[in-house]
Amino acid sequence: MSRHAQISRATKETTIEIEIEIDGEGAVSASTGIPFFDHMLDQLGKHGGFDLRVAASGDLDIDTHHTIEDVGIVLGSAFREALGDKVGVRRFASGLFPLDEALVQIALDLSGRPYLAYDIDPVSEWIGTFDPQLAEEFWRAFAQAAGITLHMRSLEGRNGHHVIEASFKGVARCLRDAVRVESGQLPSTKGAL
Numbered sequence: 001m002s003r004h005a006q007i008s009r010a011t012k013e014t015t016i017e018i019e020i021e022i023d024g025e026g027a028v029s030a031s032t033g034i035p036f037f038d039h040m041l042d043q044l045g046k047h048g049g050f051d052l053r054v055a056a057s058g059d060l061d062i063d064t065h066h067t068i069e070d071v072g073i074v075l076g077s078a079f080r081e082a083l084g085d086k087v088g089v090r091r092f093a094s095g096l097f098p099l100d101e102a103l104v105q106i107a108l109d110l111s112g113r114p115y116l117a118y119d120i121d122p123v124s125e126w127i128g129t130f131d132p133q134l135a136e137e138f139w140r141a142f143a144q145a146a147g148i149t150l151h152m153r154s155l156e157g158r159n160g161h162h163v164i165e166a167s168f169k170g171v172a173r174c175l176r177d178a179v180r181v182e183s184g185q186l187p188s189t190k191g192a193l
Contacts, residue, residue, distance in 0.1 A: 003021070
């Protein structure tokens with residue numbers, strides 16, 4: 001069974017089309033008009049093992065906020081749709097993820113209950129045209145739309161690029177572990193996720 005979804009969304013601020021194959025090979029095409037963000041989406045697909053196609057255009061002349069947040073909404077929605085009923089998934093995943101001097105801690109649950117605990121220090125510097133504070137907006141939108149509980153914490157790091165990239169890679173690896181099918185049972189005592 002293919003765990004696949006394709007979702008489009010258009011507003012006055014953005015037009016976004018996302019396609020995801022959960023059980024892919026890490027093939028990614030990301031075009032948002034924000035080069036560092038495209039690089040982070042590439043990390044998410046590659047290290048998550050997802051085939052991911054993101055095409056987004058937005059009002060970048062105003063700010064990058066709308067595009068980044070809306071990509072989170074659409075990607076989260078596609079991820080949730082692709083997972084389906086979640087029967088057999090591992091559900092939980094966590095770990096520590098380094099990138100040079102940066103170290104982040106990620107824990108997540110495919111719970112169906114959206115929540116974000118975000119304690120990633122963006123180290124205050126812009127990365128090209130990317131405002132690192134908007135990473136939190138992306139993850140909040142993603143967690144809400146995907147219906148996952150996501151905890152993110154930076155433990156070390158001085159370079160904003162390294163800290164943000166370690167967090168994207170960490171979430172990718174945890175998602176890869178959490179979506180792994182281990183059984184034919186739904187991993188919940190309530191009978192629903």
